[in-house]
Amino acid sequence: MAAITLKSVGKTYAGGVNAVRGIDLDIADGEFLVLVGPSGCGKSTLLRMVAGLETITDGEIAIGGRVVNEVEPAERDIAMVFQNYALYPHMSVRQNLAYGLKNRKMAKEEISRRVDEAARILEIGAFLDRKPKALSGGQRQRVAMGRAIVREPSCFLFDEPLSNLDAKLRVQMRGEIKQLQARLGTTSIYVTHDQLEAMTLAHRLVVLNGGKVEQVGTPLEVYRRPASTFVASFIGSPAMNLMPARAEGAVAHVGAARVQLEIPAEGAMTLGLRPEDLRAVVPGTEGALHLKTAYVEELGAQRLVHGTVEGTPFGCAMPSDAALADELYLAAEPGAAHAFDAQDGRRLG
Amino acid sequence: MVEKRPFLNFLAHAVLVLGVLIVAFPIYVAFIASTHGPTDFLSGLIPLTPGDNMVNTYGKMMTDGMASAGMPPLSLQMFNSLIMALTIAIGKIAISIISAYAIVYFRFPFRGLAFWLIFITLMLPVEVRILPTYHVVASLGMLDTYAGLTIPLIASATATFLFRQVFLTIPDELMEAARIDGAGPLKFFWDILLPMSRNNIAALFVILFIYGWNQYLWPLLVTTDPSHYTIVMGIKRMADVVDSQPQWNYIMATAILAMLPPVLVVILMQKLFVKGLIETEK
Amino acid sequence: MKRTHFRNKILPYLLIAPQLAITIVFFLWPAGEAVLQSFQQEDAFGLKTSWVGLANYSDLFSDPVYIQSLEVTVVFTIAVTAAALIVALLLALAVDRAVKSGPAYTTLLVWPYAVAPAVVGVLWWFLFNPTIGILPYLLSLVGYHWNHALNGTDAMILVVIASAWPQVSYNFLFFVAGLQSIPASMREAAAIDGAGPVKRFFTITLPLLSPTTFFLTVVNFVYAMFATFPVIHATTKGGPAGSTDILVFKVYNDGFIGLNLGSxxxxxxxxxxxxxxxxxxxxxxxxxxVQY
Known part of the structure; x- marks a missing residue:
């Protein structure tokens, strides 16, 4: 178990590309931290720097108080689960699990005790003697996790471990990873581009964009108070509606519609409204948002209505029994409006 | 098949049968010739049915050879051929796989230069640089040695490229996982890379064994001492002499024995052979 | 390119050293020597060498024997390549059609590749032997008197057949692989469009095989020009009167037998x-x- 500290960590590739810039993070002992962002945001690079697979060109990384910049991956006391699992194809599951322990010259009895223990936890005991080729995707995933567990490291690193699984299995494994981490209490850093995975797993999540941190916070903090339009559009599904508006006092004007803001502002701004924070009002209501419907998606529990408001694409989530019409009049729930700077997209207030 | 055309099917089989016959015919004639006694060739035409001298012919060639042509016993020549084929195959695989490993898994100064030095050897078949290579080997005192017979044929850009290609298709994560599992470069090579390349190694071995066994010009040049003769070059030395006094049965017995090992390798390991052939040329 | 590499400083040099050493000693040094010697000439007693610039080259290209050797090489190379490619393609098409028995035929057709060119030469030399060979006997029945020891054309035919024979197996394998990589749906689509087997071959199969054919043509050129030395050496020795004296054979002959180093x-x-x-x-x- 260990805390991990990143001090103004940066990565510049030989070609001069800045993949990661000035990252400061304090990851508490036992915390489950998720790095989330679109592809190319630097999240995998950052994880691989913690693992020791990428050199650190700026700043320093400490694991359990020890600066590890120049330490070999094997000596950092970490374990990693890869997206493609990276199981050794010519070794049986047992040999896969044991390989890292054998390289550490651990006693045979201890190795087999740990392998059996991991197999029990992950329910892979039945195929310990099979080769990875003979396993399903979900089973391989478990073996990859097993290889991390047997090491009993001070930190787990996950690099998009679920993205090669089908949707149903992904949800199931997500739950298992969460329980496992809670049970073992091992500090974990988890990289994903899937905001739902990030929300459901994280104690805290770090939203990355262009190699920089956009926001750090608990899932609810990030969902409720996104720090920028980027975070607002990235976290939450369906995505938050963002539209140009004009603020006067604490009211945002979008065409004829008016939305109450939580803080006063003046002039051009970007207004953000989550689809689930809207409700239909009587047609023609003064100051309501006027949605021209393009199409409807039925989700069963809800229906998503897509269209435009004042020419901006706009969606809203309605109860499944809500009446449908070519035009809808919508009002925002109190306190639902998010205000962002029109230029740099940062949250106002 | 797109549609039923009995005539085309018949034609296909006819072509194939004819092809098989054309391929087999020279071997058949050679084998028949090797079963006859020397006098059977004086009648004016090659016999086409088996004779009764087979045991005699092969027995004499294997144990005595042909003193009149300065030929040691074929068993010795086949042994030399085997040594040459195995040394070339194993040697090429060994030096190619480690150099490919260095090129793919390490960054080091002059890596590009090393790569191109190996690359240009592709363009230098032994037949082209034969005389100067001979001089080099002679000046190193390697004539009439197994080393002289094999080492100059061991460097191979083709095998290096093949292994480079194989390594490039192995996911990066495997090496990363191994590093996290505490495996250094040599351990990773031995524990992960080598077992994973087994099939490619076997396929390449089949091709290189044939290549090595069938070497002709090079052994012809570097061996003057009969105890280092290989069977493929030996057959020629024998044929040169018998021109005046044809002992076809012995020559053909030698030809059959010279082709037997590589042909058996191809037939018994056809899958690996085809894989090796296609991989080394892609 | 791998995204991460081992950091070891000395190990990669140790790993690459054996191959580099052999390459330098047995490839680059001799090749360099050849280039140097090509600008030099030795006196009659081999005591003195002097620089002669391009004299060796100009001598070479004004030597009618060398020009003949060039011509012979061109004819030989094209003949071997064409024969080996056409026969192989025919066999491959037949195997592709004979779906079920294809693998069995393949086994029976590939093994000549394993026979050493020198042995192949000796075999055909035997079959074509003017006094006891079976083929000259058959030819004499139709009134042709075969003698490759005297007739240049006969000699050329002999070495072309002997050289093409093992190469057919090689080409055959690649054509079979090429044919198998053409999706059946493509030929089916053409059949639905009303193209018969012959038309399909020329409009679908052959164009789609052209990468394989091109590749094989180059490989066969290289084979015919360089790897057929044993065939020539074991049969005609370049004769009669230089009619099968291909370039590789001439290099060997002039260097080892004629001892004309410069040339x-x-x-x-x-x-x-x-x-x-x-x-x-x-x-x-x-x-x-070549990507690197």
């Missing part, structure tokens, strides 16, 4: 240029091999 070196360099040209063509085509 032999110049010939080596000419061959080097030809190999380099062919290799470049091949790599242009199979580009991923």
């Amino acid at each position: 032999s070196a110049a010939q080596s360099v000419v061959l080097l240029v030809i190999v380099i040209a062919l290799t470049v063509i091949q790599f242009r085509f199979v580009e991923r091999r």
Whole structure:
């Protein structure tokens, strides 16, 4: 178990590309931290720097108080689960699990005790003697996790471990990873581009964009108070509606519609409204948002209505029994409006 | 098949049968010739049915050879051929796989230069640089040695490229996982890379064994001492002499024995052979 | 390219050293020597060498014997390549059609590749032997008197057949692989469009096989020009009267038998240029091999 500290960590590739810039993070002992962002945001690079697979060109990384910049991956006391699992194809599951322990010259009895223990936890005991080729995707995933567990490291690193699984299995494994981490209490850093995975797993999540941190916070903090339009559009599904508006006092004007803001502002701004924070009002209501419907998606529990408001694409989530019409009049729930700077997209207030 | 055309099917089989016959015919004639006694060739035409001298012919060639042509016993020549084929195959695989490993898994100064030095050897078949290579080997005192017979044929850009290609298709994560599992470069090579390349190694071995066994010009040049003769070059030395006094049965017995090992390798390991052939040329 | 590498400083040099050593000693040094010698001449007693610039080359290209050798090489190379490709393609098409029995035929057709060219030469030399060979006997029945020891054309035919014979197996395998990689749906679509088997072959199969054919043509050129030395050496020895004296054989002959170092070196360099040209063509085509 260990805390991990990143001090103004940066990565510049030989070609001069800045993949990661000035990252400061304090990851508490036992915390489950998720790095989330679109592809190319630097999240995998950052994880691989913690693992020791990428050199650190700026700043320093400490694991359990020890600066590890120049330490070999094997000596950092970490374990990693890869997206493609990276199981050794010519070794049986047992040999896969044991390989890292054998390289550490651990006693045979201890190795087999740990392998059996991991197999029990992950329910892979039945195929310990099979080769990875003979396993399903979900089973391989478990073996990859097993290889991390047997090491009993001070930190787990996950690099998009679920993205090669089908949707149903992904949800199931997500739950298992969460329980496992809670049970073992091992500090974990988890990289994903899937905001739902990030929300459901994280104690805290770090939203990355262009190699920089956009926001750090608990899932609810990030969902409720996104720090920028980027975070607002990235976290939450369906995505938050963002539209140009004009603020006067604490009211945002979008065409004829008016939305109450939580803080006063003046002039051009970007207004953000989550689809689930809207409700239909009587047609023609003064100051309501006027949605021209393009199409409807039925989700069963809800229906998503897509269209435009004042020419901006706009969606809203309605109860499944809500009446449908070519035009809808919508009002925002109190306190639902998010205000962002029109230029740099940062949250106002 | 797109549609039923009995005539085309018949034609296909006819072509194939004819092809098989054309391929087999020279071997058949050679084998028949090797079963006859020397006098059977004086009648004016090659016999086409088996004779009764087979045991005699092969027995004499294997144990005595042909003193009149300065030929040691074929068993010795086949042994030399085997040594040459195995040394070339194993040697090429060994030096190619480690150099490919260095090129793919390490960054080091002059890596590009090393790569191109190996690359240009592709363009230098032994037949082209034969005389100067001979001089080099002679000046190193390697004539009439197994080393002289094999080492100059061991460097191979083709095998290096093949292994480079194989390594490039192995996911990066495997090496990363191994590093996290505490495996250094040599351990990773031995524990992960080598077992994973087994099939490619076997396929390449089949091709290189044939290549090595069938070497002709090079052994012809570097061996003057009969105890280092290989069977493929030996057959020629024998044929040169018998021109005046044809002992076809012995020559053909030698030809059959010279082709037997590589042909058996191809037939018994056809899958690996085809894989090796296609991989080394892609 | 791997995204991460081992950091070891000395190990990569140790790993690459054996191959580099052999390459330098047995490839680059001799090749360099050949280039040097091609600009030098030895006196009659081999005591003194002097620089002669391009004299060896100009002598070479004004020597009618060398020009003949060039011509012989061109004819020989084209004949071997054409024969080996056409026969192989026919067999491959037949195997592709005989779906079920295809693998059995394949086994029976591939093994000549394993027979050493020198042995192949001896076999055909035996079959074509003017006094006891079976083929001259059959030819005499139709009134042709075969004698490759005297007739240049007969000699050329002999070495072409002997050289093409093992190469058919090689080409055959690649054509079979090429044919199998053509999706059946494509031929089915053409059949639905009303194209018969012959038309399909020329409009669908042959164009789609053209990468394989091109690749094989280059490989066969290289084979015919360089790897057929044992066939020539074991049969005609370049004769009669130089009618099968291909370039590789001449280099050997002039260097080892004639001991004309300067000329032999110049010939080596000419061959080097030809190999380099062919290799470049091949790599242009199979580009991923040069990617680095």
